[in-house]
């Protein structure tokens with residue numbers, strides 16, 4: 001069996017090595033000739049899987065994308081060809097949620113403010129939005145959720161309109177898929193009009209898809225409104241973000257909000273599980289066996305923490321400042337953007353740290369052992 005896999009998808013050898021002959025390819029430049037004799041195709045978000053790519057791949061029976069988003073895959077076409085498709089819903093949701101939370105802690109520190117007490121609006125309350133909300137609520141913040149689709153589906157959580165979020169939230173974090181049609185389409189959901197409606201000093205975070213914000217309009221609005229602060233992980237026209245926008249963002253990264261080792265491993269593992277299920281094979285490998293031990297796996301601290309100390313602790317799993325700095329040095333070329341993504345193999349999730357808070361208080365609202373556990377640290 002021939003398995004074609006993106007060279008930047010980790011753990012493919014460990015999980016699929018026994019199942020067939022693996023050939024690694026550059027997902028960004030993958031050509032039809034390279035997939036013509038494939039049985040299995042394993043891709044990431046950078047590969048457009050459509051008729052143009054796989055028309056002549058007659059043996060192809062399985063396409064797996066180790067991503068949450070599916071906008072790069074023509075799922076209708078795959079269905080007409082009877083090719084099984086799976087993605088990895090939720091695989092990197094914790095990573096995205098922690099990225100957003102840590103970015104907010106960083107902004108608070110940079111501007112001498114406290115994150116505690118702010119109201120956060122989450123647009124899109126699926127896996128990543130919920131993961132962000134989990135951290136924020138664990139930290140005691142008021143969270144407003146906007147997700148008209150979930151509301152219609154009867155999700156029991158309380159939802160508000162996007163207008164309410166814009167009026168009331170101090171921070172807005174975007175977590176929607178990119179959709180170009182329908183009543184709830186998200187393409188340019190934040191256009192110039194909406195961007196102009198942001199209340200003074202709003203922090204706007206985008207870790208879903210670049211085109212959810214009209215990037216040209218964002219440049220224009222931000223040039224007139226320095227009060228708005230931006231954290232941008234995704235960009236219109238990746239891998240070529242607009243240089244003027246990078247310069248205007250407080251924190252800028254190359255689409256790596258989901259890139260914890262845990263999230264990446266989960267993505268490939270979910271494809272492996274699905275393939276085993278389809279072939280009626282036992283799931284012989286485990287997710288845990290893939291992950292290296294974290295160098296700060298056990299930490300003891302004395303007493304409750306303050307917000308600054310929580311940020312210090314967070315920087316052990318993910319120091320956003322480092323990625324921001326590297327990004328500014330490499331984003332100018334598509335190769336630089338992609339290389340930073342390729343080499344991004346160092347980030348962990350809060351769960352990688354077992355924390356023992358000696359003399360932790362029981363006070364509600366304190367950054368004590370129970371709040372840290374709720375954030376995702378382990379004991």
Ligand SMILES: NC(=O)C1=CN([C@@H]2O[C@H](COP(=O)(O)OP(=O)(O)OC[C@H]3O[C@@H](n4cnc5c(N)ncnc54)[C@H](O)[C@@H]3O)[C@@H](O)[C@H]2O)C=CC1
Nearest residue numbers: 068069124126127128147149175176177184207208257258
């Ligand atoms: N930066 C990164 O590294 C990553 C980016 N993503 C992106 O984030 C997106 C969201 O991921 P998940 O939360 O896991 O997806 P999800 O499918 O679990 O949740 C998305 C939610 O957005 C809601 N939604 C759709 N249109 C909306 C609208 N107009 N207004 C408000 N809500 C709307 C849906 O009802 C759904 O509940 C993915 O589709 C992907 O494009 C995902 C993972 C990593």
Ligand SMILES: O=C(O)C(=O)[C@H](O)COP(=O)(O)O
Nearest residue numbers: 044045046067068069092258
């Ligand atoms: O899961 C998604 O959706 C994402 O956006 C991924 O985190 C993007 O990562 P790659 O598939 O491009 O490695």
